[in-house]
Amino acid sequence: MENEQQNVERLNPWLHIWVKPRAVIRQELDKSNREKNFILLAIIIGMLTAITAYEQQSFGLNYGLMALIVLIGGPVLGIITLYFGSWINAVVGRWIGGVGRASDLRVSMVRGSMVPSLATVAISLVDLLIRGEEYFVSVDTLVEVRGMNILDMVTGGTPPILVLLSVIAFIWLAVVNLKSIGEAHGFSAWMALLTGVIIAAILVIPFMILGMIVAAFFIAI
Known part of the structure; x- marks a missing residue:
């Protein structure tokens, strides 16, 4: 039992999370210090995610807007994801028999979702x-200005090998995330x-209902 526990303790959370x-x-x-550096990690990962998710409708990168989104939006997104995401997962999970607290789900959120998302x-x-x-220009703009074949339109201009790697990483990331929450x-x-x-x-149904109400209102007038 002691040897098994020692082996578990030697797991590298950055590498072994995948397997x-x-x-x-x-x-x-x-x-005991399981949430050490969680806020810092959430901020850094949020900023990196904001960089890779940034998109604009024209050529000529808007560095000012991008910097604003990355430096302000990224940290805010990372922290909200960490705390709101873990809280709602804890609440809903307990509805169906789970025992995790919000603090437990923060561990699974960082170690089982945010860190693997770096892939x-x-x-x-x-x-x-x-x-x-x-990379930052929308597919619609690229099609309009340069014209693209069907493959490029599907991949958004990303090299096919990177698209394949992204799909594989996304699927395995989903598996890791579900096992971590579990x-x-x-x-x-x-x-x-x-x-x-x-x-x-x-999260979606209220917006759908609101959309139908708004649509019904405009139809009525």
Whole structure:
């Protein structure tokens, strides 16, 4: 038993999360300082995500706007994702039998979602290095100005090999995320998926209802 525990404690959360997500999350949950540097990580990952997600409708990069979004929007997005995401996962998970607290879900959020998402960020950064400023231009603008074949329209101009790597990383990231949430709640990855579906419904349905009300109002007048 002691040898098994020592082996678990030697897991590298940055590397082993991809192959042993439940073991890594359990290891991190059992640490006394488990949330050390979480806010810093959320800010950094939020900024990197903002860089790779930035898009504009014209050529000629707007560095001022991009800097504003990355330096302000990125940290805000990262912190909201960390705290709101973990809180709603904890609440909804407990509705269907989970036992995780918000603090437990923050561990799964950082270790099982935000840190692994750096893989897709890295692929996007490679795409940026290859395509330069064109990376930030919307597909619609590229089609209108330069014309693109069907493959380029589907991939958004990203090299096909990077698209394939992104798809693989995204799928495995989803698996890791579900297993991590499941470990924090003490239930299966399928129950974690159900948690996500319920959360999506909670967040989307009110906007759908609001949209229908607004549409009905304009039709009536």
